[in-house]
Amino acid sequence: MKKTTQLFACLLLTALSLNTAQADYTLNLMRGVTQISNDVYELHMLILWICVAVGALVFGVMFFSIFFHRKSKGHVAATFHENTTVEIVWTVIPTIILVAMAIPATDLMRKMDDVKGHELSIKVTGWQWKWEYEYIDKCVHFFSSLDPASEKARQVGSGIDPRSVPNYLLSVDKPLVVPIKTKIRFLITAGDVNHAFWVPDFGWKKDAIPGFINEAWVSVDKPGTYRGQCAELCGKDHGFMPIVVIAKEQADYDAWLKKAQTEPDVDLSDQKRDDLVAKGAAVYEKNCATCHMPNGEGVPGAFPALTKSPVVVGDINAQSNLILNGKGAMPAFGKMLNAVELAQVITFTRNGLGNAVGDQIQPKAIQDLLPEGVSSGASACEANAPKQEKVDTRVKLSLDELVVKGEPVYAANCAGCHQEDGAGLEGMFPAIKGSALVKGDINKQIELINAGKGAMPPFGAKLNPIDFAAVVTYTRNALGNKMGDLVQPAEIESLLAAKTKKH
Ligand code: HEC
Ligand code: HEC
Numbered sequence: 001m002k003k004t005t006q007l008f009a010c011l012l013l014t015a016l017s018l019n020t021a022q023a024d025y026t027l028n029l030m031r032g033v034t035q036i037s038n039d040v041y042e043l044h045m046l047i048l049w050i051c052v053a054v055g056a057l058v059f060g061v062m063f064f065s066i067f068f069h070r071k072s073k074g075h076v077a078a079t080f081h082e083n084t085t086v087e088i089v090w091t092v093i094p095t096i097i098l099v100a101m102a103i104p105a106t107d108l109m110r111k112m113d114d115v116k117g118h119e120l121s122i123k124v125t126g127w128q129w130k131w132e133y134e135y136i137d138k139c140v141h142f143f144s145s146l147d148p149a150s151e152k153a154r155q156v157g158s159g160i161d162p163r164s165v166p167n168y169l170l171s172v173d174k175p176l177v178v179p180i181k182t183k184i185r186f187l188i189t190a191g192d193v194n195h196a197f198w199v200p201d202f203g204w205k206k207d208a209i210p211g212f213i214n215e216a217w218v219s220v221d222k223p224g225t226y227r228g229q230c231a232e233l234c235g236k237d238h239g240f241m242p243i244v245v246i247a248k249e250q251a252d253y254d255a256w257l258k259k260a261q262t263e264p265d266v267d268l269s270d271q272k273r274d275d276l277v278a279k280g281a282a283v284y285e286k287n288c289a290t291c292h293m294p295n296g297e298g299v300p301g302a303f304p305a306l307t308k309s310p311v312v313v314g315d316i317n318a319q320s321n322l323i324l325n326g327k328g329a330m331p332a333f334g335k336m337l338n339a340v341e342l343a344q345v346i347t348f349t350r351n352g353l354g355n356a357v358g359d360q361i362q363p364k365a366i367q368d369l370l371p372e373g374v375s376s377g378a379s380a381c382e383a384n385a386p387k388q389e390k391v392d393t394r395v396k397l398s399l400d401e402l403v404v405k406g407e408p409v410y411a412a413n414c415a416g417c418h419q420e421d422g423a424g425l426e427g428m429f430p431a432i433k434g435s436a437l438v439k440g441d442i443n444k445q446i447e448l449i450n451a452g453k454g455a456m457p458p459f460g461a462k463l464n465p466i467d468f469a470a471v472v473t474y475t476r477n478a479l480g481n482k483m484g485d486l487v488q489p490a491e492i493e494s495l496l497a498a499k500t501k502k503h
């Protein structure tokens, strides 16, 4: 008896404290911020009141009978067994009640599942332990991780009082931003283990399962910041992958989208030095080894050695600036590689190729070195967009016109290796001047420039047909060559189209 009293007192106190001590907590479901979440709330209330009515009725009859027909009053229990009428009644009535409850519930579940007519699709991928968001066809893609303030405070022995951190464990570095009053479809999946996407204000929770795509949708009624969490135990940092959705008015969202589209499509979070070095080796191999040689010894007189180079063992920001902006024949990589690749290759040159400076640069620091508004690497938009802008290849150009157009294309794309005057570099890059290939079959030359060979990069996907035709014609009629022939953009286009079809 004493135990029961204590239990009841305890429950009562909990209920009271939930209700009053902290305004953030209430006993009931929240209404949320969408039509569906409101419908869920209404359905929940409807079912609750049906349950209350059934409970009141059943317990009412029971308590009435127990009290008014008790033995001490002289009542004697009936002795009948089996009563078909009673059994039918207590089967049929609950069945009717259940069916009556199932009708609105099914109707609402169908509405929740119906993504027809969505105006925006966002792919959500759960990772250990962050969320990845991709705005389909909008060229926006980013990762969202626990915000630095919570991250710092959560470390064991950080000495930071979590209560001093606003929205502790419920804020992120890059929130998901959506327009209000727009039907948004979420395509939810996971990259490693099971997670679940849950924003209570949306009125639903969806599993994120590797290899599966679950759908859900939302149309947020009013602007605001809505917070949620991963709702599936997904490993040791399950509690540290919150979700933050910011709903904005259409105009504000459009402005945000425009800005987001120019941001680089990479995960800028910090990496360990060993990882940077390991990945940087591959970036170096692909982008730098042609000139600085695979082991970093360079080519005397042409390309400086990186091994023991004063630039490489010197100030890391100065080195980074040189690699971002280029110098003389050294190309500017700020626009060719993304911030992550740049951080990797720079850290690699300082801790590989016979150097051991022991420091590193992180992708975020690279981003900061770039001028305001310029972002390194291809943004999601550029990466998704067709490689070449559409040009009209029906134009017929004269030989002189092609040569004039070809000169800047050569300077921008070829001179770094073959030199401005086409003399090439002994033993490294063949001369264009007097080259057997340039003096030979034009189709063979087109093939080489399209597909590349050895250290010669492929240009088929990089140059549009007009620039391609111009640079080919330029090499054959300038830089000391005088073939007198030309190729038209339309021919390049059909040659390259025939090539891609064969594959
Ligand atoms: C097309 C050839 C070429 C490629 C490709 C190239 N570089 Fe260079 N690099 C040069 C030249 C030429 C210089 C000398 C620039 C100057 O001082 O005028 C140079 C200078 C440097 C220097 C300064 C070295 C010193 O001691 O002065 C560093 C560091 C460097 N490059 C790193 C890289 C990295 C990293 C990559 C790949 C991401 C790369 N380079 C790709 C040609 C190239
Ligand atoms: C990163 C350095 C590099 C760049 C940039 C480059 N090339 Fe080359 N190119 C080479 C190398 C290396 C070869 C030799 C390939 C082989 O035969 O293995 C070559 C070969 C050639 C040849 C054949 C020369 C011969 O006689 O064998 C032509 C023509 C040529 N390149 C034209 C171009 C044009 C046009 C561009 C610009 C659109 C260009 N290259 C850009 C490195 C480069």
Ligand SMILES: [Cu+2]
Binding pocket: 126, 127, 194, 195, 196, 230, 231, 232, 233, 234, 238, 241
């Ligand atoms: Cu998770």
